[in-house]
Amino acid sequence: xxxxxxxxxxxxxxxxxxxxxxxxxxxxxxxxxxxxxxxxxxxxxxxxxxxxxxxxxxxxxxxxxxxxxxxxxxxxxxxxxxxxxxxxxxxxxxxxxxxxxxxxxxxxxxxxxxxxxxxxxxxxxxxxxxxxxxxxxxxxxxxxxxxxxxxxxxxxxxxxxxxxxxxxxxxxxxxxxxxxxxxxxxxxxxxxxxxxxxxxxxxxxxxxxxxxxxxxxxxxxxxxxxxxxxxxxxxxxxxxxxxxxxxxxxxxxxxxxxxxxxxxxxxxxxxxxxxxxxxxxxxxxxxxxxxxxxxxxxxxxxxxxxxxxxxxxxxxxxxxxxxxxxxxxxxxxxxxxxxxxxxxxxxxxxxxxxxxxxxxxxxxxxxxxxxxxxxxxxxxxxxxxxxxxxxxxxxxxxxxx
Amino acid sequence: xxxxxxxxxxxxxxxxxxxxxxxxxxxxxxxxxxxxxxxxxxxxxxxxxxxxxxxxxxxxxxxxxxxxxxxxxxxxxxxxxxxxxxxxxxxxxxxxxxxxxxxxxxxxxxxxxxxxxxxxxxxxxxxxxxxxxxxxxxxxxxxxxxxxxxxxxxxxxxxxxxxxxxxxxxxxxxxxxxxxxxxxxxxxxxxxxxxxxxxxxxxxxxxxxxxxxxxxxxxxxxxxxxxxxxxxxxxxxxx
Numbered sequence: 001x002x003x004x005x006x007x008x009x010x011x012x013x014x015x016x017x018x019x020x021x022x023x024x025x026x027x028x029x030x031x032x033x034x035x036x037x038x039x040x041x042x043x044x045x046x047x048x049x050x051x052x053x054x055x056x057x058x059x060x061x062x063x064x065x066x067x068x069x070x071x072x073x074x075x076x077x078x079x080x081x082x083x084x085x086x087x088x089x090x091x092x093x094x095x096x097x098x099x100x101x102x103x104x105x106x107x108x109x110x111x112x113x114x115x116x117x118x119x120x121x122x123x124x125x126x127x128x129x130x131x132x133x134x135x136x137x138x139x140x141x142x143x144x145x146x147x148x149x150x151x152x153x154x155x156x157x158x159x160x161x162x163x164x165x166x167x168x169x170x171x172x173x174x175x176x177x178x179x180x181x182x183x184x185x186x187x188x189x190x191x192x193x194x195x196x197x198x199x200x201x202x203x204x205x206x207x208x209x210x211x212x213x214x215x216x217x218x219x220x221x222x223x224x225x226x227x228x229x230x231x232x233x234x235x236x237x238x239x240x241x242x243x244x245x246x247x248x249x250x251x252x253x254x255x256x257x258x259x260x261x262x263x264x265x266x267x268x269x270x271x272x273x274x275x276x277x278x279x280x281x282x283x284x285x286x287x288x289x290x291x292x293x294x295x296x297x298x299x300x301x302x303x304x305x306x307x308x309x310x311x312x313x314x315x316x317x318x319x320x321x322x323x324x325x326x327x328x329x330x331x332x333x334x335x336x337x338x339x340x341x342x343x344x345x346x347x348x349x350x351x352x353x354x355x356x357x358x359x360x361x362x363x364x365x366x367x368x369x370x371x372x373x374x375x376x377x378x379x380x381x382x383x384x385x386x387x388x389x390x391x392x393x394x395x396x397x398x399x400x401x
Numbered sequence: 402x403x404x405x406x407x408x409x410x411x412x413x414x415x416x417x418x419x420x421x422x423x424x425x426x427x428x429x430x431x432x433x434x435x436x437x438x439x440x441x442x443x444x445x446x447x448x449x450x451x452x453x454x455x456x457x458x459x460x461x462x463x464x465x466x467x468x469x470x471x472x473x474x475x476x477x478x479x480x481x482x483x484x485x486x487x488x489x490x491x492x493x494x495x496x497x498x499x500x501x502x503x504x505x506x507x508x509x510x511x512x513x514x515x516x517x518x519x520x521x522x523x524x525x526x527x528x529x530x531x532x533x534x535x536x537x538x539x540x541x542x543x544x545x546x547x548x549x550x551x552x553x554x555x556x557x558x559x560x561x562x563x564x565x566x567x568x569x570x571x572x573x574x575x576x577x578x579x580x581x582x583x584x585x586x587x588x589x590x591x592x593x594x595x596x597x598x599x600x601x602x603x604x605x606x607x608x609x610x611x612x613x614x615x616x617x618x619x620x621x622x623x624x625x626x627x628x629x630x631x632x633x634x635x636x637x638x639x640x
Contacts, residue, residue, distance in 0.1 A: 007495040007498040013525055317498020322494075
């Protein structure tokens with residue numbers, strides 16, 4: 001004769017029984033789940049804030065850093081590698097808004113600006129003199145306080161005019177910018193055309209006196225200066241302009257020039273945020289592991305406490321596998337609670353961080369959907385060991401207690 | 402060793418619920434303890450057998466073997482004609498699920514679950530559907546007189562009520578054999594009387610009951626008595 005009816009534990013019954021056990025002590029379940037809550041929460045918040053930041057990188061970064069190209073002389077040999085029509089050649093390129101050449105005129109007693117014709121007997125604080133083409137000044141996004149900027153007319157005629165930075169104007173005591181005020185470079189008077197109150201790029205211009213590049217080349221020794229071209233490009237065009245500018249400026253020998261382009265903004269952001277995300281993801285994984293250990297420990301204690309119940313279930317016909325399944329489901333349910341709570345906390349943290357920065361929260365819904373499953377998986381894995389121990393519980397021994 | 406059978410007749414196979422042949426159990430030590438010496442006996446369908454003996458005599462060991470909660474060191478045990486000695490653990494679980502009911506001295510109820518849940522638990526591993534489980538459990542709860550306490554958590558029940566729930570949990574399985582381990586051990590005199598009355602009623606309905614007890618007065622209510630001393634089982638002649 002054989003055993004015809006087999007012991008059976010339906011999946012729905014297993015889940016119901018496990019849920020009843022977890023719900024029996026909700027506070028304990030929550031405390032047990034705490035580590036996993038933090039782990040899942042950190043995972044969701046990290047990915048959420050990362051995604052939000054990627055979508056919300058400031059326009060200033062994009063507009064200023066990602067649209068700036070500089071071209072330098074790659075082989076300094078006291079020759080000017082840039083053509084006289086630098087501005088025009090570059091501004092003819094698609095994607096270039098403004099471009100121009102600039103350099104600092106070597107400082108000496110002859111060029112040190114002063115507001116009086118008489119030279120000071122003692123050296124005063126030196127004010128830098130910058131030679132710049134009109135396009136270079138425009139490429140700095142200048143804010144003109146008073147007067148006007150010099151232009152192509154002044155550049156082409158090497159006019160003796162200057163624009164002074166706000167700080168330099170204060171140092172020189174200049175208050176009028178109507179062309180009737182002069183400063184002296186050496187013994188030569190230069191008409192003050194205007195005052196720069198602010199620039200987005202190269203803020204040292206505010207400390208300087210700026211003269212047309214052609215004027216500097218005509219009146220001063222510029223053989224040893226380090227020239228640089230500043231290009232203000234359209235958003236997204238910098239990489240291309242960086243390859244085109246040397247060819248446009250020096251088609252016969254573009255290798256002589258070196259273009260400095262900003263790193264691709266998306267790549268840079270992904271790289272920086274990727275590093276941050278990696279760090280937080282590692283922390284999240286560590287938290288999940290700690291949470292798993294906590295669940296495993298609590299489940300083990302639970303199994304030891306419930307030896308008589310497990311013995312009873314065995315007496316009622318549960319197989320070892322049935323017992324192991326129930327204990328594993330109990331741990332998985334605890335993990336599920338942790339997963340749901342952690343996901344909620346992660347979403348709230350992402351929303352809070354976004355609101356604080358007036359960003360629009362951006363989250364990958366797949367992450368939100370998958371995150372609770374991390375808790376379930378953590379619980380199930382953590383409960384596996386204790387479930388085996390529970391399955392090995394000898395029923396006769398436990399029921400005697 | 403002679404086979405212990407009821408005095409009045411020789412039973413056919415279909416009348417025998419349980420038959421043990423040379424069944425023994427020795428716990429490995431150190432030192433080894435021979436809790437049950439090799440024994441042979443039969444239990445017929447519808448018998449109410451009381452097993453008496455002092456503490457440590459081997460009563461509970463015998464009950465564990467009869468209930469397939471433990472495996473014998475030697476010998477064979479046929480339950481409803483099935484040789485349980487050659488069974489796998491899974492098969493033994495199946496036999497427990499369908500053919501054996503337990504009533505323990507300590508009740509072994511889930512205190513945080515209701516009376517209904519605890520009685521339904523008796524059917525959980527038979528694969529019975531939820532609605533059918535509930536229907537059968539309600540019927541048995543009514544049989545043991547606890548209809549008014551269906552939703553009460555077992556933790557708040559009196560000792561007598563708890564034992565009624567345990568009996569109901571056993572009955573609902575419709576087992577071939579009900580094994581009771583000191584079912585009145587934790588109860589007062591009045592409640593003991595009620596529980597014994599309940600067991601008498603089950604016996605009268607034809608159920609086969611084996612009851613472990615150290616109380617000879619209680620054992621006298623059974624239709625047959627076995628005595629166990631130092632692991633040796635003997636038949637107690639009718640008085």
